[in-house]
Amino acid sequence: MTDAKTLAYINMYAVLGTLENLCELDPKASALLTNKKPISIAFDVKGGPVATITFKNGKCRMVDSILPDADIKIPFSSPEKFNGLIDGTVTPIPTKGFTKIPFLLKEFKKLTDLLSSYMRAEPEKLEDEEFFRISTSLMFYTICVAVAQIGNNDEIGKFSASHMVDGDIMISIADGPAATVRVRNHRLVTIKKAPENPRAVMEFSSIRLARDLFDGKVNAVACIGDGSIRMRGMISMVDNLNRILDRVGLYLA
Amino acid sequence: MAREINKYDKSREWFKRAVEVIPSGVYGHLGPAEGCFIPVDAFPLFSERAQGAYFWDVDGNRFIDYMCAYGPNVLGYGDPDVDNAAIEQLKKANCTTSPSYKMVELAELLVDTVHSADWAFFAKNGGDVTTLAIMTARAATHRKKIVFTKGFYHGVAPWTQKIDYPGVLPEDVANNIYIPWNDADAFEKVIAENEGEIAAFISTPYMHGNFVDNVLPAEGYWKRIRELCDKHGIVLICDDVRCGFRLDLAGSDHYFGFEADLICFCKAIANGWNMSALCGKEHLKSVVSGITYTGSYWLSAAPFAAAIATINKLKAIDGPKMFKEKGTLLAEGLKAAAANNGFDLIVSGEPALFYLRIANDDSLMLHQEWVAECVKRGVFFTNHHNHFINAALTEEDIAETIEVAEEAFKVVKRNHPELQ
Numbered sequence: 001m002t003d004a005k006t007l008a009y010i011n012m013y014a015v016l017g018t019l020e021n022l023c024e025l026d027p028k029a030s031a032l033l034t035n036k037k038p039i040s041i042a043f044d045v046k047g048g049p050v051a052t053i054t055f056k057n058g059k060c061r062m063v064d065s066i067l068p069d070a071d072i073k074i075p076f077s078s079p080e081k082f083n084g085l086i087d088g089t090v091t092p093i094p095t096k097g098f099t100k101i102p103f104l105l106k107e108f109k110k111l112t113d114l115l116s117s118y119m120r121a122e123p124e125k126l127e128d129e130e131f132f133r134i135s136t137s138l139m140f141y142t143i144c145v146a147v148a149q150i151g152n153n154d155e156i157g158k159f160s161a162s163h164m165v166d167g168d169i170m171i172s173i174a175d176g177p178a179a180t181v182r183v184r185n186h187r188l189v190t191i192k193k194a195p196e197n198p199r200a201v202m203e204f205s206s207i208r209l210a211r212d213l214f215d216g217k218v219n220a221v222a223c224i225g226d227g228s229i230r231m232r233g234m235i236s237m238v239d240n241l242n243r244i245l246d247r248v249g250l251y252l253a
Numbered sequence: 254m255a256r257e258i259n260k261y262d263k264s265r266e267w268f269k270r271a272v273e274v275i276p277s278g279v280y281g282h283l284g285p286a287e288g289c290f291i292p293v294d295a296f297p298l299f300s301e302r303a304q305g306a307y308f309w310d311v312d313g314n315r316f317i318d319y320m321c322a323y324g325p326n327v328l329g330y331g332d333p334d335v336d337n338a339a340i341e342q343l344k345k346a347n348c349t350t351s352p353s354y355k356m357v358e359l360a361e362l363l364v365d366t367v368h369s370a371d372w373a374f375f376a377k378n379g380g381d382v383t384t385l386a387i388m389t390a391r392a393a394t395h396r397k398k399i400v401f402t403k404g405f406y407h408g409v410a411p412w413t414q415k416i417d418y419p420g421v422l423p424e425d426v427a428n429n430i431y432i433p434w435n436d437a438d439a440f441e442k443v444i445a446e447n448e449g450e451i452a453a454f455i456s457t458p459y460m461h462g463n464f465v466d467n468v469l470p471a472e473g474y475w476k477r478i479r480e481l482c483d484k485h486g487i488v489l490i491c492d493d494v495r496c497g498f499r500l501d502l503a504g505s506d507h508y509f510g511f512e513a514d515l516i517c518f519c520k521a522i523a524n525g526w527n528m529s530a531l532c533g534k535e536h537l538k539s540v541v542s543g544i545t546y547t548g549s550y551w552l553s554a555a556p557f558a559a560a561i562a563t564i565n566k567l568k569a570i571d572g573p574k575m576f577k578e579k580g581t582l583l584a585e586g587l588k589a590a591a592a593n594n595g596f597d598l599i600v601s602g603e604p605a606l607f608y609l610r611i612a613n614d615d616s617l618m619l620h621q622e623w624v625a626e627c628v629k630r631g632v633f634f635t636n637h638h639n640h641f642i643n644a645a646l647t648e649e650d651i652a653e654t655i656e657v658a659e660e661a662f663k664v665v666k667r668n669h670p671e672l673q
Contacts, residue, residue: 224286
């Protein structure tokens with residue numbers, strides 16, 4: 001019920017893309033990049049996603065193209081090979097930037113390990129309020145970006161997207177982050193900030209509720225009934241978004 | 254003087270208890286999620302009693318009810334003629350080993366009343382009979398595929414759902430073909446692409462989907478669909494579960510000038526007593542006879558007695574004519590109240606099943622705010638589903654509704670100075 005190509009898009013933009021937010025939310029992440037020469041890594045997946053991640057001044061930014069002046073270039077012969085990088089079964093071999101390999105082995109690995117510690121958090125760590133907030137915020141961004149990748153690539157996700165009208169959907173946590181899922185001609189793009197003029201809104205009443213929802217402890221339909229999830233606007237957009245959200249767990253499990 | 258705003262403390266208390274023991278508290282179309290209760294605290298969640306055109310919630314708030322239990326309330330809640338017929342039958346027998354002769358009387362009444370009915374088969378819900386209609390079409394044609402029009406709703410059985418719905422397998426919907434409403438050319442195209450494979454075309458008599466204005470059939474549309482079905486041996490199924498007995502007692506196919514092979518009824522057929530019916534043409538009668546399809550309560554007698562009383566009363570009062578007149582009066586009043594306050598209220602579909610949409614913004618948020626203000630003042634509209642007229646609704650109720658609507662428009666206008 002899942003496919004490798006969609007998973008590669010999710011791994012690229014939703015998982016590696018969350019390094020952007022990790023560097024903003026956790027000082028330990030930005031410290032790894034501070035006072036270091038800027039460096040960029042291009043990932044080129046044949047028949048799949050492409051992206052360049054640039055690390056500069058303690059921050060991280062991803063673009064969905066291969067920048068010609070990227071310091072390191074890593075090609076993958078298939079989505080499956082790239083997915084292997086993310087699950088640790090494939091060792092990447094750069095075609096450019098051999099002298100920058102220490103960054104891959106040291107800082108980049110520490111960043112991805114840190115990201116993993118938040119994304120697959122141990123229960124006792126989540127008892128720390130700040131860790132909980134960062135972990136849940138990172139999950140939020142990952143899920144929101146994964147929605148767009150599933151809506152654009154997964155066969156059933158594309159069916160859901162085909163029923164969505166144009167406009168911006170705001171997904172937000174009352175005391176936490178917000179994101180926009182922008183729909184244009186049934187293609188989805190996630191922007192990691194709230195829209196100015198949403199056509200539809202889905203708002204979680206608290207970061208705790210959002211976490212419970214992400215962890216599958218509560219159901220969105222039940223939460224709408226008790227008011228802990230509020231929706232308004234073009235509900236057909238929220239309805240189809242929820243159908244795609246149902247598939248996020250299949251890919252990120 | 255401004256109206257009192259409803260409070261729902263007891264509804265909330267019951268909902269807290271409900272979520273402990275019932276999935277999502279209130280599931281389905283009567284619940285806050287599918288029912289699009291926006292915001293949820295503007296709406297009642299549980300009722301205490303109902304009479305005529307009204308229901309009272311557990312907090313004692315009275316509502317002029319334009320949802321009519323999503324259709325079944327056609328003569329008025331607790332109609333004495335219908336309820337007495339059912340109660341008298343209950344005193345004799347209801348769920349018995351041999352079915353009551355009442356089912357024969359009802360079948361005869363339907364055959365006499367419904368233009369395309371040569372026989373009648375009884376069940377409980379609309380989905381029971383839409384599913385039987387599909388099985389009948391497949392059994393008759395020995396074909397697999399079914400053509401739907403987009404915006405459809407034919408129940409909740411897996412074949413009626415979509416591939417991205419929880420619990421639905423790709424195999425459940427693998428033989429579904431979707432075409433736009435009012436597009437006979439698209440139907441002709443899919444027939445050519447699936448030559449000899451299409452068993453049925455299923456559709457409501459007009460498009461009453463959610464979130465969009467409802468659309469009546471274009472001139473000549475149904476005539477052409479009928480011709481294409483005849484030419485290619487496709488069974489034409491009219492899902493009249495929602496419209497049935499509100500537009501035309503002879504069936505909504507008759508109302509729109511065509512003849513279905515199979516026609517599905519539920520909702521208004523027995524004024525709230527639980528039953529549904531599939532009616533059809535003679536040539537499909539023996540096919541249905543051969544299908545294994547039954548249920549524990551499908552032949553209960555009290556709902557048959559209620560249905561007989563309902564249909565006879567609808568005939569006596571000319572229900573469809575009354576619904577059209579009342580729906581038109583209400584629609585004109587609501588549109589005027591909107592215009593008085595600078596809002597563009599679109600009323601679409603048939604007056605008996607009117608659909609509302611405020612067109613000043615494309616997000617429907619203004620519409621949701623207005624509906625919430627109406628509900629808080631005792632007029633039960635819903636956000637994105639068509640409404641229903643019932644025979645107990647009086648001109649005084651309509652006048653009160655328009656007053657409430659006007660007050661609600663003023664509140665929304667006041668809350669949105671940017672619209673001035």
